[in-house]
Amino acid sequence: MIGQQIDFDDGAHFAFTDRWGGVSTSPYGELNLGGAVGDEPPLVRDNRRLAAGALGxxxxxxxxxxxxHGNGVAAVTERQADGAAPTVDALVTGRSGLALAVLTADCVPVLLADPAAGVTAAAHAGRPGLAAGVVPAAVAAMIELGADPARIVGAIGPSVCGRCYEVPAPLRDEIAALEPDTWSQTSWGTPALDLPAGVRAQLARLGVSVHEMSHICTMESSDHFSYRREQRTGRLASYVWLDGTHA
Structure with a gap:
């Protein structure tokens, strides 16, 4: 269920789910946390409850x-009402006790925390979002809330790797012109993009250190959902939060 959880002494937490331990059935089995992929809403709610419980x-x-797949960022200060999810690709909060979640099934989940400032962010960096600058936008929103890039720690979760993400050569050239570290080649010798490397490069230029860079390729791992492998499938979730109680 929780494929990986990273807990820091200063009260910051990162967590990444795998596909197991939920109640959804094929093709969303088992722990589908995405509410817009065709799964039954009651099952998604149960899965989200189970995953949250496993994280405490x-x-x-x-x-x-x-x-x-854009670069919009929403600042969050309160619990979310049902059906009120903002249409953005990054969230930021200065509220301890609120967990920010990002859904993926090959795109790159990016989690960020500055515990000293009490600020966290979560970003969804697919190819269009990375090119549009969603990661720098998330860091900028954190800075507006008092975060310092030198204190921010980041985690890059499971996503499709540069050996598997095949794209047409003109598309690789287009994205690599914006972020050179994305240039890659598949294991079978065709043009590819390495989105996790691109995210890491963007964070490094902003002065943000990456504490965790997942070695898991979602397309290669049967323990993870992959849109490129399965098309109709579930979504993983990545969470970031700081210790505290919502009031």
Whole structure:
């Protein structure tokens, strides 16, 4: 269920789910946390409750997004009402006890925290979002809330790797012109993009250190959902939060 959880002494937490331990059935089996992929809504709610419980979180303290592959950022200060997920690809909060969640099934989940400032962010960096600058936008929103890039720690979660993300050569050239570290080649010798490397490069230029860079390729791992491998499938979730109680 929780494929990986990273807990820091200063009260910051990063967590990444795998596909197991939920109640959804094929093709969304088992722990589908995405509410817009065709799964039954009651099953998604149960999965979100199970995942939150495994993390020691109240499901009401988890904030979700309606992701659209852009660079929009929403600042969050309160619990989220049902059906009120903002249409953005990054969330930021200065409120301890609120967990920010990002959904993926090959795109790059990016989690960021500055515990000293009490600020966290979560970003969904697919190819369009990375090119549009969603990661720098998330860091800028954190800075507006008092975060310092030198204190921010980041985690890059499971996503499709540069050996598997095949794209047409003109597209590789277009994205690599914006972020050179994305240039890659598949294991079978065709043009590819390495989105996790691109995210890491963007964070490094902003002065943000990456504490965790996942070695898991979602397309290669049967323990993770992959849109490129399965098309109709579920969504993983990545969470970031700081210790505290929502009031």
């Amino acid at each position: 979180l109240d499901p009401a303290d988890v904030v979700w997004m309606h992701q659209v």
